[in-house]
Amino acid sequence: MDNITIKDVRNALSESQKEEIINLWKSGGAFSDMSAANQRLKEIFAIALDKNQKIIAVSTCYEDIDPILNLKLHFIRAFVAESSREFKIGTEFIVFILNTLENEYDPNNENLPIGGAWVLENELVKNNYKLAVSRHTKSTFYGYHHGINPARVRFFANSKIPNLLTHEQY
Amino acid sequence: MSSINFQACFNNISPQDKLAIISFWKNSGLSNTLDFDEEQRLKQIGFIAKNSSNEVIGVSSYYLDIDEYLNAPFYYLRAAVAKKNQKSGIAAQLVDKMTRQLEKVCLEKNDTSVKGAVIVYENPSLQKFFNGAVVESPTFYFYAIDKKNCPRRVHYFKNAKIVN
Numbered sequence: 499m500d501n502i503t504i505k506d507v508r509n510a511l512s513e514s515q516k517e518e519i520i521n522l523w524k525s526g527g528a529f530s531d532m533s534a535a536n537q538r539l540k541e542i543f544a545i546a547l548d549k550n551q552k553i554i555a556v557s558t559c560y561e562d563i564d565p566i567l568n569l570k571l572h573f574i575r576a577f578v579a580e581s582s583r584e585f586k587i588g589t590e591f592i593v594f595i596l597n598t599l600e601n602e603y604d605p606n607n608e609n610l611p612i613g614g615a616w617v618l619e620n621e622l623v624k625n626n627y628k629l630a631v632s633r634h635t636k637s638t639f640y641g642y643h644h645g646i647n648p649a650r651v652r653f654f655a656n657s658k659i660p661n662l663l664t665h666e667q668y
Numbered sequence: 669m670s671s672i673n674f675q676a677c678f679n680n681i682s683p684q685d686k687l688a689i690i691s692f693w694k695n696s697g698l699s700n701t702l703d704f705d706e707e708q709r710l711k712q713i714g715f716i717a718k719n720s721s722n723e724v725i726g727v728s729s730y731y732l733d734i735d736e737y738l739n740a741p742f743y744y745l746r747a748a749v750a751k752k753n754q755k756s757g758i759a760a761q762l763v764d765k766m767t768r769q770l771e772k773v774c775l776e777k778n779d780t781s782v783k784g785a786v787i788v789y790e791n792p793s794l795q796k797f798f799n800g801a802v803v804e805s806p807t808f809y810f811y812a813i814d815k816k817n818c819p820r821r822v823h824y825f826k827n828a829k830i831v832n
Contacts, residue, residue: 630824653801
């Protein structure tokens, strides 16, 4: 991770950076439908820059109700240029985003997501995340999305389960 | 709490303690309301708590099962405390001691098949009191509301690996 900088760019991307990100996604085949990429641009949370200030990775974050926990969580995704995948930037994005969001979290505001989650879809990445508890990301495994993709969560400090749901609601 | 004695059992219970435990279950109404097999449950006991008069005032037990949400084997923990001793932290201590002992045994045996311990709060008051997403000592993480509408929390044993 030497010479790589992770930067919070929420609502702060320049037009040229947006174009650079679209090109990064295109070159990596991230989207078959580029209209989805335009939507994803709105969710960008952080970028990783190399020593030449070139964008080599992008992470996005959005709020959603988790289908397993039935709780509102932040969901984090990352895309890393193939040439930079050995640097474990994806993991560093997760740590960066979770730390940032946890600092902003107010346990008294029940409308806020109570943690951050991510779902492992790539087989290689799944093999790198076998420990049920990760000390580095301070996250734990909590189930499988779609029955096959392991999902992990870090609950923010002092977060509460908002209410007890009926099984029908669950 | 200073006069409470916690005693490890783990399938090693004296005949006197067996009678005391059965009596505790009957007096607290558990064996009537829950309709369980006493002999079977005695084999599952982890710790008992006794007061200064050597009376059993709390019992913790465990059994092994596959968790349907986490898709792996876990110890399921239970704790019961005499009504007059509730809200005194005895149940939490029983769970704490039993979890640590079960984890210790798995680590000593290098048994990685059991991934951790699960606790299900069935009591509505406890559900409201322990509403943190993460409950400490040892650390239990919320992971599901089960089919009985009870929140489940899991403590993973050290270096537990998930099944892909």
